[in-house]
Amino acid sequence: xxxxxxxxxRWGWRPCSRCSWSPPRGGGRQVALxxxxxxxxxxxxxxxAPETSAPASPTPPPGADITGPLNFLxxxxxxxxxxxxxxxxxxxxxxxxxxxxxxxxxxxxxxxDWWSTSRPTRSPGYRGGRTKLTHAMSxxxxxxxxxxxxxxxxGYELLRITVSRYTGLRIDAGAVxxxxxxxxxxxxxxxxxxxxDQRVASIHRRPxxxxxxxxxxxxxxxxxxxxxxxxxxxGWQARDYARQRYIAGGDYARQRHQQQLIRAxxxxxxxxxxxxxxxxxxxxxxxxxxxxxxxxxGTRLIDFAYALGGMPANGLVLVGLPGSGVGKDGAYRxxxxxxxxxxxxxxxxxxxxxxxxxxxxxxxxxx
Numbered sequence: 001x002x003x004x005x006x007x008x009x010r011w012g013w014r015p016c017s018r019c020s021w022s023p024p025r026g027g028g029r030q031v032a033l034x035x036x037x038x039x040x041x042x043x044x045x046x047x048x049a050p051e052t053s054a055p056a057s058p059t060p061p062p063g064a065d066i067t068g069p070l071n072f073l074x075x076x077x078x079x080x081x082x083x084x085x086x087x088x089x090x091x092x093x094x095x096x097x098x099x100x101x102x103x104x105x106x107x108x109x110x111x112x113d114w115w116s117t118s119r120p121t122r123s124p125g126y127r128g129g130r131t132k133l134t135h136a137m138s139x140x141x142x143x144x145x146x147x148x149x150x151x152x153x154x155g156y157e158l159l160r161i162t163v164s165r166y167t168g169l170r171i172d173a174g175a176v177x178x179x180x181x182x183x184x185x186x187x188x189x190x191x192x193x194x195x196x197d198q199r200v201a202s203i204h205r206r207p208x209x210x211x212x213x214x215x216x217x218x219x220x221x222x223x224x225x226x227x228x229x230x231x232x233x234x235g236w237q238a239r240d241y242a243r244q245r246y247i248a249g250g251d252y253a254r255q256r257h258q259q260q261l262i263r264a265x266x267x268x269x270x271x272x273x274x275x276x277x278x279x280x281x282x283x284x285x286x287x288x289x290x291x292x293x294x295x296x297x298g299t300r301l302i303d304f305a306y307a308l309g310g311m312p313a314n315g316l317v318l319v320g321l322p323g324s325g326v327g328k329d330g331a332y333r334x335x336x337x338x339x340x341x342x343x344x345x346x347x348x349x350x351x352x353x354x355x356x357x358x359x360x361x362x363x364x365x366x367x
Contacts, residue, residue: 062278062300063307068100069351070304073160073174074262076182077137077152085148088155088176090137091243092258095163095171096316097348103311106353107262108319108344109255110163115326115334118162132334136162152176152293160295167345173296173304179243181291183235185265188287189272191234192264197256197367200226200247205240238264251335252320256365259318267313275309278302318365319344319357 076092091112098105114133118140131139140158141150160171177185186192202224206212212219226241233241242261245254274280281302285292294301321341326333340360347356357364 061276061306063303063305066102066299066303066307068098068102070098070102070172071169072096072098072304073156073163073171075137075156075159075174075176076258077155077176077178079152079178085150087138087141087150088152090134090155090159092255093133093159093163094259094262095167095169096262097169097353098308098311099351099353102307104315104317104354105308105311106317106319106348107259108321109259110166110321111251111255111323111335111337113251113334114323115336116162116166118158133159133162153295156293156295168349169345173294173299175295176293177288178291179239181288182239184288184291185235185284186233186238187235188284189265189268189274191232192238192261192268193230193232194238194241194261194264195230195367196226196228196241197260198248198253199228200241200244200257202226202240202244203246204243205236209236252323256318256320256367259320259365260367263316263318266311266316270309270311270313273309275305278306281305317353317357319363320365321363 072095074092074094074096075090077088078091079088080086089112093110093112094107095110096105096107110133112132112134115130116133116136117130118136136159137152137155138150139155141152141155143149143151143154156174156176160174163169164171202212203219204212205224206222207224209224212221212223224237224240226237238261242257243254244257245251247253249256269275274284285301296304321337321344323335323337323341326336340363344353344356344360344363347353
C-alpha cells in the first residue's frame, strides 16, 4: 500500500510547554497561542447525557482511536542560541515507521549531508534545488523581512516535505529537539543505559563535562572518552557521545549511535510505563519547554505516546542505510544513499520490511 503525502498547510505546530502551536502565516514569526480543544477528523467529542439516559460509557484512554501505519520524523538541531539570527541546522534526521498493529517499528537515519532536492519556499533568495539535507532546515527557517528570528517551524516543514518526497512515506508527526532538549529529556528520565560499540573520544567535552577550548587550530584540552561496553550516561554524556562524527565510520557511525540512543530512550520509557501515564508525559513535556517543538497534525503528543505504549521493549528495529560521497570536479558535494535504500523504502511502504531485512541482514543494526 503506497502512502500519500500530506499537504504542509494542514499541519499544526505546538510548543511543548502548552502543547499548542499556531504556524506562522505569510512567513511570519513563530507565535505560541493557547488553543481550545476542538474536534478532529475521526474523533467525537462527548456531550452531556440527559438525566433519563443510560450511564455514559467509560472515557476511552488517550489515543484509543489511533491505528497504524504511522511515521514520525525526529530531528536534532544545532541552533546556537548564543549567535543572533543563527539558522537551525538539522544534525540528526531519523524516521520511525510503526507497523499497523503498533507492536513493531523501524528506525532509520538519513545522512545530514545527503545531497537532496528541496522545493522552493517563501524564503527570500531560495528557489529550491539540490542541497545538503541539513540545509533544508536552514533555508526553510528564513523569515522574509526578519533575518534575526529564523523559524524552526518553517524549517521543519521544508525538511519534512523533502524527506516525505524522497521516502514516499507520509509523515504523521514530528519533533525537533535542540542539543539542550536531548540533555533535558535524558535527565528527566534519570539517564540511559547505552551500549558503547566503539571507543569514542569527544572533540567537544572534557571529562568534567565542561566544553573544551576552541582555538584557531581546533579544540584543545583533556577529552571525555567513552570506552566500549554498557554504560549509564546522563544527558550531556549521552548526547555528546551520539554527536561525535570524527570517528571510525564517520557520519554513518554517528547515525548508528544516534539510533541506539533513541532505542535506549524508547526502552526506558516503555519499561517505566511512562508512555501510558499522561501526567508523567506532561511533566517531561514541561521539562523540555522551548527546547522541543512538536508537530502533530492535530493529534496530541500524549495520544501518540499512549497508543505506542503497548509496543514491546524490543519492538524497535534499527536500520542502517549505506551511502557514499558524491562530488563535482573533484569537490565534495555531499552523500547519496545506495539503491538498496530505495528498495527498503518500497518494501517498508508495502508492509514487507521484515522480509526485506531477512534477505538483506547487513542493513539491520545489531548492537
